[in-house]
Amino acid sequence: MARVYLDWNATAPLRPEARAAMLAAMDVVGNPSSVHSEGRAAKAVIEKARRQVATAFGAEGADVIFTSGATEAAALALAGRDLACAGIEHDAVAAWCTQSLSVDAMGRVSVPDPGRATLQAANSETGVIQALPDGLAVTDATQAFGKIPFAFNWSGAAMALISAHKLGGPKGVGALVVRRGTEVHARILGGGQEMGRRSGTENLIGIAGFGAAAEAAARDLDGGIWADVSELRNILEKSIAESANKTIFVGKDANRLPNTSCFITPGWKGETQVMVMDLAGFAISAGSACSSGKVKASHTLKALGFDDVAASSAIRVSLGPTTTQDDVLRFVDAWTREERKFRNRRQSAARV
Structure with missing residues (x-):
């Protein structure tokens, strides 16, 4: 059988919408940083995906910084910050935490100082959903995005981590979503892509798939x-x-x-x-x-x-x-x- x-x-199976967007992006020749017509066409693919992700994630007006995945997004958000987290966080987040938060037997975390803490929106192993406090420094929304109603703009968090392959996009692409005015220091230096916060030629094909998957996931959730x-x-x-x-x-x-x-x-x-x-x-x-x-x-x-x-x-x-x-x-x-x-x-x- x-x-x-x-x-x-x-990881979720690749959505047909993501596959179609990725196949179309394969035929886009230009470098997104180039100023000629081909480069502008490639840049347009990225900006369309950025709008799709922002809309699906309820993050209009926030900055969507594309990364290689939620692990890189966590490093970009958390490195150099003195933040607390609980023992239930994913290793990619826990590796950067310097203090511990208490968690009860149901998996619910107490956050006395949200501005100095990171808290996942939902746990990947147990599925337990957290009540995010207002003013939270960072939330890992990787598992919540696309499965439950969630909007970054009303989450109260300054930054959020998301990943494409958890909602039917390709593996190897994610994003750090940042509320305007929040300071983020680049960890990968070079050409200044992604608003100077993540250098390196963008993963055009993966980003196109991420945008299409996010849009389709939001449609399924609404349905x-x-x-x-x-x-x-x-x-x-x-x-x-x-x-x-x-x-x-x-x-x-x-x-x-x-x-x-x-x-x-x-x-x-x-x-x-x-x-x-x-x-x-x-x-x-x-x-x-x-x-x-x-x-x-x-x-x-x-x-x-x-x-x-x-x-x-x-x-x-x-x-x-x-x-x-x-x-x-x-x-x-x-x-x-x-x-x-x-x-x-x-x-x-x-x-x-």
């Missing part, structure tokens, strides 16, 4: 497609809970992204579950894709108070607009079958 992709938080995804996520969790009553659903009672389910089966290693389900034809994750290959407990779940055994026994299933009920029920059937085998092995070992 056809494989089922349930790892949308790691209510993620409410349907949420229903599928609820079906998945209800079905699994009925079969495996020891399973813990992280953040189940919190406000979550509509597509994300993180659950723990204590003692059953997350990476083992990923491999077993991969052989069964399902792509899932044991945490952030950037941490794949690292056999260690999730720092996000440990921050929420789970011990090493529990934090190492979690998987994340993340759905998308093309996920079907049949996909979900097939996954549930395969996963519960493997969970019973795991449970039987533990019972047999206990009797020996």
Whole structure:
């Protein structure tokens, strides 16, 4: 049977609109910094994408600085700043934080001084959505953008990180969105592209795909497609809970992204579950894709108070607009079958 992709938080499949925009951009010859007709045509592609991203992200009037992804955007926003963050942040953000914020068992973060803090809009592993305080220095909106109603202009943040491939654009392109008047120091020097904040000839093809994907994602969100995804996520969790009553659903009672389910089966290693389900034809994750290959407990779940055994026994299933009920029920059937085998092995070992 056809494989089922349930790892949308790691990367979303490329949207047809993005593919079409990228193919068209491949035929644009000029360098965007050149002043001749060909150069101006290339520059027009970038500026169209900039408008598309700004509109979709609710960032009209803000600066959209294109980067190689959210990781570079984080470095551009956070380097040299004395900012605090919680233990649930993505490694690309946490690497720059100099102070710690407290997080409760539901994954909600307390931010006493927003102007000196960075806080994700939604967590990639648990899906838990944060209430962003006004005046926040930086927010990582990578997972929220395109999945839930979000507008940079009313977020209260001075800067935001976003990435194309999380909403159906190409990999290797993202942006730092900056409220006008916020100081940003370039980390890549040279030709002065991107308003002097990120030098280097722009990734014309990737940027074109990002703009088209952002526009399409906003259209899907307005159309209510993620409410349907949420229903599928609820079906998945209800079905699994009925079969495996020891399973813990992280953040189940919190406000979550509509597509994300993180659950723990204590003692059953997350990476083992990923491999077993991969052989069964399902792509899932044991945490952030950037941490794949690292056999260690999730720092996000440990921050929420789970011990090493529990934090190492979690998987994340993340759905998308093309996920079907049949996909979900097939996954549930395969996963519960493997969970019973795991449970039987533990019972047999206990009797020996």
